[in-house]
Structures are given as structure tokens and as C-alpha cells.
């Protein structure tokens with residue numbers, strides 16, 4: 001995250017209500033200035049009558065300077081922070097969603113996070129609970145939602161293969177009914193919606209690297225279909241709403257992403273390998289490890305999502321880091337960075353596992369001026385540090401509080 005100077009930090013701390021008050025004051029000051037200008041105009045006339053041209057122009061200059069100082073000092077900073085924005089993040093308590101929440105909150109927006117905590121965790125956003133600009137709603141997007149928002153970041157969906165395969169029907173409902181509900185909301189309130197789509201829409205690609213014009217190679221009845229096809233139809237829905245209802249949509253095709261706040265049981269390769277290396281367990285490579293992936297650090301992705309949301313690009317855009325590695329190379333790199341003596345264990349290949357994946361990000365570079373900036377090793381070291389702390393946290397928090405016993409009242413059991 002970009003570090004801010006003291007003035008910027010002060011401005012981001014200004015909440016909507018205080019900002020309204022300041023804008024009110026600015027308006028009063030503005031009216032006073034206009035009033036002043038009117039009087040200066042009258043004064044000018046009398047001065048003109050007295051023939052004193054010098055004093056006349058001085059009064060005019062001073063009035064204009066006061067007006068512009070008030071206008072720029074009070075108005076411009078708020079505009080550059082978009083403080084008037086009310087943002088909804090579905091899946092905002094998840095791995096990517098919580099980092100996006102941090103960014104939007106730090107930028108001074110009002111953020112509503114909606115999560116059903118299927119894979120998201122309250123811990124990821126608990127540092128914002130109690131902040132006036134923040135709201136956390138326990139809600140499943142499969143049910144309609146009625147709130148006022150300007151922008152919707154629609155991230156809700158399990159994203160790790162073991163998670164989305166665990167309950168494929170739920171994954172399908174989230175990506176289909178959930179997306180329809182969010183597009184319906186966007187239509188009702190005139191909000192712009194950004195869909196977190198995925199590189200998985202390309203399936204096991206026959207084109208390499210993958211650009212946005214590639215239609216993909218997906219097995220519609222395979223184990224990954226609930227997610228791959230779910231996201232593909234979610235994209236279809238976005239463009240149907242755009243064409244038929246005029247809803248403003250943005251579609252980010254997100255490639256493999258990693259970083260702090262990935263769940264310990266996420267099951268994706270980065271968290272698996274790091275946790276295995278930290279605990280001295282074998283690193284489990286599925287298949288021969290020749291399949292490739294390209295990994296981006298989460299802060300790069302978040303910057304890309306915000307850039308895309310605020311751009312005028314409505315067609316899909318790949319967001320990913322094009323640095324490609326085989327999974328075996330990746331296992332060796334993590335072992336080295338952790339300083340682990342773990343072995344590498346080869347397990348059977350996962351069904352329909354994409355064999356090559358690497359984003360073509362020329363479109364994002366050209367149209368958004370975006371590209372990843374965090375080097376792989378730097379990002380991995382941050383993730384390793386996070387998982388080390390998580391293991392310590394887990395070791396120190398073995399106490400599980402017992403539920404309160406049910407109380408008896410008038411012969412009936414009462415549950416608190």
C-alpha cells in the first residue's frame with residue numbers, strides 16, 4: 001500500500017459526516033465570497049465614480065483569491081479521494097476482499113462488506129469494526145440485497161479448487177444466482193459492478209499466454225466446471241445486463257494470486273507449500289510438477305481491481321503476473337525461502353488440471369496503466385511471515401470456549 005503523508009492521513013480519517021460539515025462550511029464561505037464580490041462590485045462603482053481605479057482592481061483581486069483558496073483547499077482534496085463513494089464488496093471478508101476493503105477504507109470511502117463466512121473470516125476485517133465508514137453484513141448473495149451503493153466489487157465465491165469442489169452446487173448458486181442478484185442491485189441503484197472473474201474461464205488453455213480474446217477450453221462436466229462455467233456464465237450475465245439494461249460492468253479475469261490472509265486450509269498451492277515447508281512436512285506436488293502457473297501478489301491485484309473499476313474499460317481484462325514457473329520449480333523456491341528440509345512428494349495428478357497458465361497483460365498495461373510491481377520472492381517472504389505467525393497463533397489458541405449451558409426457565413429450556 002502506498003504510504004501517505006500526515007496531511008493525506010488526516011484527510012483519509014475525515015468521515016462522510018464531517019466531510020458534509022466541511023462542505024457546508026465551504027458553501028457558506030463561498031456564498032460569503034460571492035456576497036463580498038457583490039459588495040466589492042458596489043464599492044467598485046462608487047470608487048469608479050471617485051475615479052480610484054487602483055483600489056478597485058485590488059478589491060476584485062482579493063475577492064477572487066479568497067474564492068479560489070476556499071474552492072481548491074476545501075474541494076479538491078475530497079474529490080481526489082472520492083469520499084462521496086459508497087462501496088459494496090461481496091466476499092469482502094475473504095482473502096482478496098479483505099485487502100480490497102483495507103485499500104478502499106484507507107482511501108476514505110464508505111465500505112459495506114457482505115460475506116456469508118463460507119470461506120471468508122471476520123478476523124480479516126475485524127480491525128475496521130467500529131469505524132464509522134465501515135459496515136459488515138452477514139449475508140449470502142444468493143439472497144437479494146437492498147442497499148444504496150455507488151460501486152459493487154462482486155468477489156463472493158469460493159476460489160480455491162478444494163473449496164469450490166467441496167460444494168459444487170453452492171459454488172454454482174453463488175456465481176449464477178448471486179451474480180444475478182448483484183446485477184439486479186446495480187441496475188436498481190445505478191451502481192457500477194466489477195465482477196471478479198478468473199483465469200479459469202480459459203480452462204486448460206490451448207493458447208499461451210492467454211489473452212482476453214481467447215474463448216477457452218473448459219470441460220463443462222468436469223470437477224472444475226462448477227467454478228469455471230459458473231464464472232463464464234457470470235461474465236455472460238454481466239454483458240447481458242450491460243446491453244439490455246445499461247448497467248455499467250467491469251470484468252477482471254484474475255490469475256493465481258497469493259499473500260497474507262489466505263486461509264490455512266485454503267488448499268491452493270502457495271498456502272499448502274508454505275505450511276508444509278514451515279512444518280517440515282513433504283511438499284505435495286500433484287502430477288510430475290511440469291504444469292506451470294504465474295503468481296501475483298495480492299496488493300498488485302487490488303491496485304488492478306481499483307484501476308479497472310475506475311476506468312472506462314467494460315470488456316474483460318486479465319490481471320496477473322506474467323512470471324511463469326513450473327510447480328516443481330515453485331516447490332523448490334519455497335523450500336529455499338523457508339529454509340526447510342522438507343522432501344518433495346509426487347502425488348497423482350488432479351483431474352482437468354490446466355497444464356500451462358500465464359496471463360497476457362498487454363491490455364491492462366495499455367488501457368489501465370497497470371502492471372504488477374511486487375517481485376515473486378518479496379511477496380513469498382511476506383506470505384511466509386504471515387503463515388509463520390498464523391501457526392504461532394494457532395499453537396497459542398488451543399483453548400476452545402465451551403458453549404454456555406442452556407438455562408431453564410419455567411420448566412422450558414432457553415438457549416442464549
Ligand SMILES: O=c1ccn([C@@H]2O[C@H](COP(=O)(O)OP(=O)(O)O[C@H]3OC[C@@H](O)[C@H](O)[C@H]3O)[C@@H](O)[C@H]2O)c(=O)[nH]1
Pocket residue numbers: 159160161197198199200254255256257267268269270272273284285286287291293327350353354
Ligand atoms: O498441494 C498442491 C496444491 C496444488 N498443486 C498444483 O498447483 C497448481 C496450482 O493449483 P492451485 O490450487 O493453487 O490453483 P489453480 O491454478 O489450480 O486454480 C486457481 O486458478 C486461478 C484462480 O482463479 C483460483 O484461485 C484457482 O481456481 C495446480 O497445478 C495444482 O495441481 C500442487 O501441486 N500441490
